[in-house]
Amino acid sequence: MTTQEYLIQKLNEFLDSRSVTGVEVHLEKPKEEKFGDFATNLALQLARHLKKNPKQIADEIKAFIGTDERFVAKIEIAGPGFVNFFAASANLYDQLADVLRQKEKFGRSNLGAGKKAQIEFVSANPTGPLTIGHGRGAVLGDTIARLLEAVGYQVTREYYFNNAGRQMRVLGESVRLRYLELCGEKIEFPEDHYQGAYIIDIARSIYEEKGDQLKDADYTYFKDRAETVIFDDIKRTIKRLGFEFDVFYNEKSLYDEGKIDQVIEGLRQKGLIAERDGAVWFLTTKLGFEKDRVIIKSTGEPTYRLPDIAYHVEKIKRGFDLIIDIFGADHIATYPDVLAAVKALGYDVERIKVLIHQFVTLLEGDEVVKMSTRKANFVTLDELMDEVGVDVTRYFFLMRSMSSHLNFDLTLAKKQSDENPVFYVQYAHARICSILKLAEERQIDLKAAPDLSLLKATEEINLIKHLLNFPNIIKAAAENYEPHRLTNFLFDLATLFHKFYTECRVIGEDAALTRARLALIDATRHVLANGLGLLGISAPDHM
């Protein structure tokens, strides 16, 4: 049992002893050292219930819990009635020893209890290479998946795509026109077609293979060819980022298997479908929305809404307990009514979490670069990785909360890549490895259990306390789908390690202390490696 668990239990016992209900025990980690290791505002919360002065209640809490050599060294009352607890160091050392036993498993838990989660992200249609904008979603999605796995979920990473429709026709047509150019025909290339150089590359490979045999063919061959090439490219980029999708889900299968018709039929039965102006409408106004939406155009083609509804129904039917969608801010408006439809069809929408990340604004110096796949003025994810590497790319996308806009200054990123915080964290890991290597060379015996209670310096205690908070951080990051909490935690951990390194010499004269410190840095190494692993960032042995 940890001190934290002990205190929560005792505080709840206190509530029972005073017959208080409906008050939740809140134990927090104070920012300032002098306020102890844990603090509770329970006395302040209870002041109203018990009609007593908060300080008096705080005194009662203090007396009720008392000190305990295993868990609580000291209790203080401060400010208006905070109760501050100072953890007994014995517990600290026990837990540190436990970190060394758990090693790469430390931080993991089984909160998810094997529940099935599905996380859909990237989902870019194969019309061009992945851009920096897709990169944010890709890295966030994969990292949230890793975090969920760490707390015991069984996770499916899924990529949803559409290889039919207008966009793809334009893509095929774009390649066809470039091909005709290569055949020597004079072509006026329309402005609203895909301008990228990759289109010409695809056209060239077709020309090299087939000569001018396809001069009179329509766009379909070119479309299929482009799709294959572009998808291969996307998969390569994803792999380079450090993961793979478990499922590529083709929108088309929803049509082939009749799922689309089922949605229409289901909604019709609920009285949520009407035909007007030659189109089929989804009567969202009946569900409290501002206006109705077209789901089948007068041309007979569905809008994106219809397959999206069918797809989400499918996800639920596939038996996932948790369904996460990650979208860029441009998709914000569409999801409320898709979810409303799924709900109207009688499915449990609660298990669907839609996470929206704000845009990446690309800056070239002071200039804002507007990105568009069609206009081909985008910066690809591959180009970014070429420039700064995978670790920096991932760290960069993970260091901010997804609700804030991300400014990406390319010139700065290139110039300052050496000073990027990711190196600071990795450096801590490399330093530790280097010390451990030296210990090995000097044949320091690490078999005997070290006496961890020798670790008494402020830097040592602070480092240990931070390490022990790792499982809480993973839990919070996973529950809130906020990878940046872990990124910040690791940065702080690196800071504490670097301070420790500066003040405390690990391999020294005192053999017992050396062993204790080697154990401490080994535990730190595991936490750094485990944390970086969850972010998909490497933990190098040397730099």
Add this chain to the structure above:
RNA sequence: GCGCCCUUAGCUCAGUUGGAUAGAGCAACUGCCUUCUAAGCAGUGGGUCGGAGGUUCGAAUCCUCCAGGGCGUACCA
């Protein structure tokens, strides 16, 4: 007009779910390498948390209004 997001140090952003004296990186300035990696450490300066009200023991955090910015608001996806 309406919906979602944002506004915290010169710049880029954190802020543990409402707590105690608001933090970090970068940029500027000053120290520290004959000892385990100086990609490091220590220090200085820098703030009306966009503005105004409200809720309460207590607000950067919750509510209302206002101002500024981003993204949407399609029979595009």
